[in-house]
Structures are given as C-alpha cells and as structure tokens.
Amino acid sequence: MYRESGWTLRQFAQAVNRIGTEHGTPLKYQQPSVHQWLGGHLPKESVRPLILEALARRLNRPVTRDEAGFPTLPQPHSRPTTAEELIDLGRQDMDPSRRKLLAAGLYSAALSVPAFSALVSEASADDHDRLTRPTGRIGPGEVDTVRRMTGKIADILDELGGGHARPMAAAFLVNTVAGYLHADASDEVHRNMLSAASDLTYLTGWMAMYERAHGLGQTYYLHALDLARESNDQLTYCRTLRGMSLQASHLRYGRKALEYANSAAEAAPQAGPRLVAFLRGQQAHASAMVGDRQGARAMLKEAETALSRADSRRDAVGGYDQAAFLFHVSHVHYESRDLAASIKTLRHSIRVMSPLERQGRLHAHAVLAQRQYELGHLEEACASWGRFLDDYEVLSTARGDEHFDKLRSLSVPRASPVVRDLHNRISTVAKLKAA
Known part of the structure; x- marks a missing residue:
C-alpha cells in the first residue's frame, strides 16, 4: 500500500500527523518511524486507526486492519x-x-x-x-x-x-x-x-x-x-434466515432447516403476502423433512393463500412466484415418499417458470430427472437430463457441475437408443467443459 500511495517516508508521516491533529491528538512522526512500520514494527494501537485512515484517503478506498497487517484486538470494543x-x-x-x-x-x-x-x-x-x-x-x-x-x-x-x-x-x-x-x-x-x-x-x-x-x-x-x-431491516433479516434454511435443507439438516425457517417467520410479522408465501413454503419443506406431514400441508395451504394475494411484482432478490411454490409442493411430496406426485408437480413448476430463469430451470430439470430415474421411468429421465444438458452447456454453475457429476456416476444400461444418445451427449459435454 505504501508503494501504491506514491508517498515518500516524510509525506506518509505528515499525513498521519495531520489526521492525529484532526482527532485532537497532535503527533510528530518523522521518516524513521515510517521506515520501522514498513519493516514490520507495529505502531502503537492508538495510532493504527490513524494510519488506516491516512492510507484510505490516499488510495481512495477502505483499508482494513487485516490488509495493513495489524492484529485484531480481542477486546469487544475493537472488534x-x-x-x-x-x-x-x-x-x-x-x-x-x-x-x-x-x-x-x-x-x-x-x-x-x-x-x-x-x-x-x-x-x-x-x-x-x-x-x-x-x-x-x-x-x-x-x-x-x-x-x-x-x-x-x-x-x-x-x-x-x-x-x-x-x-x-x-x-x-x-x-x-x-x-x-x-x-x-x-x-x-x-x-x-x-x-x-x-x-x-x-x-x-x-x-x-x-x-x-x-x-x-x-x-x-x-x-x-x-x-x-x-x-x-426486519424483512431482509428474515429473508436471509430463509436462505439459511434452504441451505440447511439442501445439506439434509432437517431440524436446522426448520429452526431457521421458523425463526425467519417470527422475524417478519408484518411481511407482505409474497414474502409470507416464501417463508411458509420453506417451513413446509423443512416440516416434511422432519416427518411432520400435517404441519407441512398446513404451511403449503398458507403459502398458496398468501401467494394468491400478492401483486404481480417479483423481487429481484429472493423473489417467490408460482413456480417456486410448486417446487416446494414437489419437495413436500418427495419427503413424504410420494414420487409420482412429486414428479407431476415438478413438471408443472417447470412449465410456469420464467424463460429467463435458466439457472432455476437447469436445477429443476436435473432434480426431475433424478426422481424419474428413481421411480424407474428411464426414458423420461433421459429426456429431462437432455434438457438439463441444454442449459448446462452454456451456464457456469457449480450446482450444475454437481448434477453433472451425479449423472456421470449413474450406472445406466445402454439397452435403448435413447440411453445411448444420452451417453454420447454426456461425453460431448464433458469434453466441452474440460476445454
């Protein structure tokens, strides 16, 4: 940072001294002190914030203690x-x-x-x-x-x-x-x-x-x-908790997912109908994960009612719409081991999904294919995997990589032309991604 500043040692010392004067603590640092700092000698704790401020003003960007090499103090006030x-x-x-x-x-x-x-x-x-x-x-x-x-x-x-x-x-x-x-x-x-x-x-x-x-x-x-x-900002707080619940559910921590989802709902008593639907949908999924089917159904009903009252606007961040609601319904069916209903609902979710949501569509098609494969509908699963690959070829996404790795690890017999075509497509995409 010193090299980036373009300062001489004297100019650096003068900048720190000026800020000390502004803060009511006049200083008289000269070149030797700055030379010691650059050599690794830690300045007094009371001076370190002034050095950070001087560098921040000179570089026109924030400078943190960690970046400057100053240790973080254990006292709560210096966190x-x-x-x-x-x-x-x-x-x-x-x-x-x-x-x-x-x-x-x-x-x-x-x-x-x-x-x-x-x-x-x-x-x-x-x-x-x-x-x-x-x-x-x-x-x-x-x-x-x-x-x-x-x-x-x-x-x-x-x-x-x-x-x-x-x-x-x-x-x-x-x-x-x-x-x-x-x-x-x-x-x-x-x-x-x-x-x-x-x-x-x-x-x-x-x-x-x-x-x-x-x-x-x-x-x-x-x-x-x-x-x-x-x-x-109570609404962003609850929306973030809802995201943490989704993360926990993805990692199969059902109890933790439900805890976060319930905390999110408690944090937003005055939430609008779209966010209420958002929260109830996640509560439904988490409830199903811990075996509370009755609670999951009740939450889905509340989510559907709330979504019907929402206006047509959809938030750019953390938005919730009919496709997202149906995805939650599908999850509840799946956790309840009703594969057929889960697949049917997930197909409906994909049909009403915005064509701009390629990331969401990629994920949905991969999940649909996995569930179709689990049910024994091999050719239908191959068709869904093909649609997943259409988006995966052009998207840069680790979630897509995860689905692709699972697809490649499956032991699928090549008895039909549909399956053989899928294997050929997988090889082509793998070479494309490796290039």
Whole structure:
C-alpha cells in the first residue's frame, strides 16, 4: 500500500500527523518511524486507526486492519465492523488464488441465530462512528445504485450462472459498496445503504451456496444478518434466515432447516403476502423433512393463500412466484415418499417458470430427472437430463457441475437408443467443459 500511495517516508508521516491533529491528538512522526512500520514494527494501537485512515484517503478506498497487517484486538470494543469484515471477505473472494480456499470452509450445522427482536436492542451507532470517510458524502442516489446493481447481478445469475455473477458481486461489494458504507451520510441514507448492502450480501451468499461453497455462503449470510440488524431491516433479516434454511435443507439438516425457517417467520410479522408465501413454503419443506406431514400441508395451504394475494411484482432478490411454490409442493411430496406426485408437480413448476430463469430451470430439470430415474421411468429421465444438458452447456454453475457429476456416476444400461444418445451427449459435454 505504501508503494501504491506514491508517498515518500516524510509525506506518509505528515499525513498521519495531520489526521492525529484532526482527532485532537497532535503527533510528530518523522521518516524513521515510517521506515520501522514498513519493516514490520507495529505502531502503537492508538495510532493504527490513524494510519488506516491516512492510507484510505490516499488510495481512495477502505483499508482494513487485516490488509495493513495489524492484529485484531480481542477486546469487544475493537472488534472489526461488519463493513470491515465484509471487505476482507469480498477481497479474498475476488482473488482466484484465494477463492478455492474460501470455498473449502466448513459449514457449521451447530450455528444458532438469535431472534431479530433480541438483536435490535443491541444495535447502536458505534459502528458508524468508527468508520473512515474516504469517499465523501453519499445520498439516495448511491443507495439506488446499489439496489439496481443487485438486480442486474441477480439477472446475470439467472442467465449465465453464479460462476460469472459471484465474482462481480464480490468486486462491487469491495470496490463500491464498502466505500459507500464508510462514507458520510444522513442517518436515513446510512440505514438505507446498510439495508441495500445487506440485500447484495445475501445474494452473494445465495450464489456461494449454489456454487457448493457452503461455509462461504454461510459466512456471507451472517454478514447479511449483521447489516440487516444494523439498518433495522426486519424483512431482509428474515429473508436471509430463509436462505439459511434452504441451505440447511439442501445439506439434509432437517431440524436446522426448520429452526431457521421458523425463526425467519417470527422475524417478519408484518411481511407482505409474497414474502409470507416464501417463508411458509420453506417451513413446509423443512416440516416434511422432519416427518411432520400435517404441519407441512398446513404451511403449503398458507403459502398458496398468501401467494394468491400478492401483486404481480417479483423481487429481484429472493423473489417467490408460482413456480417456486410448486417446487416446494414437489419437495413436500418427495419427503413424504410420494414420487409420482412429486414428479407431476415438478413438471408443472417447470412449465410456469420464467424463460429467463435458466439457472432455476437447469436445477429443476436435473432434480426431475433424478426422481424419474428413481421411480424407474428411464426414458423420461433421459429426456429431462437432455434438457438439463441444454442449459448446462452454456451456464457456469457449480450446482450444475454437481448434477453433472451425479449423472456421470449413474450406472445406466445402454439397452435403448435413447440411453445411448444420452451417453454420447454426456461425453460431448464433458469434453466441452474440460476445454
């Protein structure tokens, strides 16, 4: 960072001294002190925030303790802010050499998340006061920029897959949103920016989950919860919990999935009908996973009723529509071991799915094929796998890779032309993906 700044040792010392004067603690550092810092000598703890601020102003971007090589103190008051932690996480996620290591992080099935009401009372303005101000003042326009970009990234996710969309989201978080979070703003604008950042962080966690980086996805989700709490955004908080429930259900942690789904529902007593449907659908799936068929049916009925009351608008992030509802119905049938009903409902879900949702369609066709194969309908399964491959060829998605690996590992007899054609197609796609 010193080399990037273009400073001389004297200029670096002067910048730190100026900020010390601004904060009411005049300093008289000179070149030898800076030379020692660059050689690895840690400056006094009280001076470290001033050095970070000086670098942030010079480089016109946030600079965290971790990036500067300063240890994080164990005292609660010196805990890095949510924004700082998010910057470090996003910066690592942008780095291809670090991304694989991040993706290997472990998912914690023992994690407990407090209710929203228990957290709101703990929120304060302390984090805002501790942030640096390298990017001037922001207003409603910057909040709108983050929300619009989040919608665009969600569109790219649907059209091209998370492999392309998530690095973009991480880069936008680090290079733009982090600066906005550190900028001066009115209380209302700052809260709205925290809320918008929470939405984007939730989406990034969603993509990490679908890219099979479950530990990383969980970490993004936790940061989204923190941002939602700080902004008092109850709806984003509950929507993130619902995403955590979906992740737990995918990993077959039924009890944990139900716990998160119920917590999400409790966090949104004033939610609109579309979000209510969203939450009840996930509660139904999780209830079926733990053997509560009656509870699952009751939740599905509530979800259907709520969805019928929703307006025609669909949120870019975490949206819920008829196709998503039918997907939940299909899951409940499957957990209840009614394969035929599950397949029929899943077909209906695919028929009403938006043609723009290629990511969702890819996943749905793969799940449909697996269930058809499980029921013994081999040729129908081959046709569904063929439709899955149509989307998989052009999408960059680890969820697609997971389905493709399962498909290649199946021992399917090549007795019919349909099966032989599928095997030939699998070989062609495998060569294409390896190129």
